[in-house]
Amino acid sequence: GPGAHEEAFDAAIAADERIEPRDWMPDAYRATLVRQIAQHAHSEIIGMQPEANWITRAPSLRRKAILMAKVQDEAGHGLYLYSAAETLGASRDELLDKLHSGRQKYSSIFNYPTLTWADVGAIGWLVDGAAITNQVPLCRCSYGPYARAMVRVCKEESFHQRQGYELLLALSRGTEAQHAMAQDAVDRWWWPSLMMFGPPDDASKHSAQSMAWKIKRHSNDELRQRFVDICVPQAESLGLTLPDPELRWNEERGHYDFGPIDWSEFHEVLRGNGPCNEQRLDRRRRAHEEGAWVREAAAAYARKHGEQDGD
Ligand code: FAQ
Secondary structure (H helix, E strand, O other): OHHHHHHHHHHHHHOOOOEOOOOOOOHHHHHHHHHHHHHHHHHHHHOHHHHHOOHHHOOOHHHHHHHHHHHHHHHHHHHHHHHHHHOOOOOHHHHHHHHHOOOOOOOHHHHOOOOOOHHHHHHHHHHHHHHHHHHOHHHHOOEHHHHHHHHHHHHHHHHHHHHHHHHHHHHHOOOHHHHHHHHHHHHHHHHHHHHOOOOOHHHOOOHHHHHHOOOOOOOHHHHHHHHHHHHHHHHHHHOOOOOOOOOEEEOOOOEEEOOOOOHHHHHHHHHHHOOOHHHHHHHHHHHHHHOHHHHHHHHHHHHHHHHHHHO
């Protein structure tokens, strides 16, 4: 009966074993994973837009080639993640429909504009840096397909992060105007990057259950602190400052203290009122419509081959 199933599931979680697609799992565990993996997948494909905005204006052929490869990687990450969601019974059509109709979220960070070339560097350094900090523990997530997808995604993200760091370093060591451009980008992306980790622990409604199920391995605030601690020395080596006057080493805690986050801004962005929410969703819907012929052709091709194989 279901009692025995539930016991086997609980025992697998307790023993740090992986739950696989055909294993029994509680409905709420499945629903939580679909929610998180779908949001993650949507973030990857919506996240292509801010940087793609600069592909035509990259300052050299080398920078253009690097940026195109990075944006393509993000499409690939979206595909691994939609596939992981499919193993839970959520079809890609259904998830995309929920994204396009605003019934599912994507990360708040991708609702900010990329105003200058330095933003490409700041996204790589800070946004990909935050993404790695959040995703490395997800490689040990209790759900097998999600955990395995994260291993590859993290390898690619760490290359993305280095790419952003190197770009910002080049600007920081460049002319006065280039240095100022790099500093301005860091000033604008720092606080939104801290918001990527989600609401503070006492306002994180899913954390307790997700940690009990070993989907999440650390709390939102723990990972945010880890990210701050990593960034401070990196900012110093970049020759750039982080826009927080309260940032200082706390000997007792063994961590950097940082100033308060403006959670009202976070909630406004989640409600759809960030600077680019409308544009991001409009472009996504349009890209989906414009790709209809590709999906139709692929389906027709698959049908034809199916018939031939059946002969
Ligand atoms: N934005 O109870 P919690 C990338 C929502 S990296 C929007 O704490 P949870 C790489 C949350 O969904 C970005 N919504 O939730 C890249 C929930 O709403 P719901 C993607 C947020 O799930 C780089 C509510 O607030 N990474 O794309 C945000 O336990 C460069 C309550 O929050 C992932 O998705 C937010 N920042 O913890 C691509 C990582 N934060 O569903 C291109 C996987 C929270 O009840 C270029 N996800 N919310 O309506 C996770 O680790 C978790 O889902 C958290 C949130 C930590 C994000």
